[in-house]
Amino acid sequence: MQSHTILANERPRQRMVSEQLIARGVTDQRVLDAMLSVPRHLFVDSALASRAYHDCALPIGSGQTISQPYMVARMSQLLELQGQERVLEIGTGCGYQTAVLSRLCRRVYSIERIESLHERARKNLRAARHANVMLKCADGRLGWEEYAPYDAIIVTAGGFASDVWLEQLKPGGVLLLPEGEGGVHRLVKRRKLNNGYSEEYFDACTFVPLLEGVNHY
Numbered sequence: 001m002q003s004h005t006i007l008a009n010e011r012p013r014q015r016m017v018s019e020q021l022i023a024r025g026v027t028d029q030r031v032l033d034a035m036l037s038v039p040r041h042l043f044v045d046s047a048l049a050s051r052a053y054h055d056c057a058l059p060i061g062s063g064q065t066i067s068q069p070y071m072v073a074r075m076s077q078l079l080e081l082q083g084q085e086r087v088l089e090i091g092t093g094c095g096y097q098t099a100v101l102s103r104l105c106r107r108v109y110s111i112e113r114i115e116s117l118h119e120r121a122r123k124n125l126r127a128a129r130h131a132n133v134m135l136k137c138a139d140g141r142l143g144w145e146e147y148a149p150y151d152a153i154i155v156t157a158g159g160f161a162s163d164v165w166l167e168q169l170k171p172g173g174v175l176l177l178p179e180g181e182g183g184v185h186r187l188v189k190r191r192k193l194n195n196g197y198s199e200e201y202f203d204a205c206t207f208v209p210l211l212e213g214v215n216h217y
C-alpha cells in the first residue's frame, strides 16, 4: 500500500525537483536525489497530501510548519555534506528535513521542543525506515552534548545562535541558521575556526521562531 502511494507521487516529486529546485540553482546532485526519493506527502496530514509538492510551507500542527521544498534543499546544499558526517538538527518538526539529511550524511541527531511533533516525527521516520536518525524532545538551544562534536549543525527555526552550538561543532564544522527576529531572517553559515569563526550570509527567509523550553503536549 505504502510503496504504491510512493510510486503514485513520483511525478509531482520530479516536477518539484526540476521546477522549484534545479530552476532556482540547486545543483548538488546528492541533494536533488534525496529530494527526489523522500516521500514528502507522507510527512504531512493526509488532508494536505495533495499540496505536499507545492512551492510553499504547510502547517504540521501546534502552530508549526514544514519548510518549503526549496528551503529544505537550499539549506541541505549549504551544508556541503559528503556522506560521512554526523549532523545535529534543531527543530525536527514533522521530520521531513531530517529524512532528507539522513540520506546525505552518516547520522542525524534531531531535537524538537514540542512533544507531539517529536512523536509524530518518530512515526514518520520509522515508516520511511530511516535507521541512521536519533531523535529527542528537548530545548535544542542546549545542543546535544552526549554525541558532540558534530560536523554540522542546522537550525530550522528562526532566531539567534546559542553559544553552545559552536562549542559542540568540530573545528572546521558548519553552523547554519535563519538568523533574525520577528519573522525576518537571513540564512547565515558560520564555520568554526581554531580561533573564532568565519561567516557568510545568504537568502532572506521566514521561519517559525526558535523558542525556549519544552512543550509537553
Ligand code: SAH
Pocket: 060, 064, 065, 066, 067, 090, 091, 092, 093, 094, 095, 096, 097, 098, 111, 112, 113, 114, 117, 138, 139, 140, 141, 156, 157, 208, 209, 210, 211, 212, 213
Ligand atoms: N525541519 C522541520 C521544520 C519544522 S519548523 C520540518 O521539516 O518539518 C521548526 C521547528 O523547530 C518547530 O517544530 C519548532 O517547534 C521547533 N523549535 C523551535 N524552537 C526550538 C528549540 N529551542 N528546540 C528544538 N526545537 C525547536
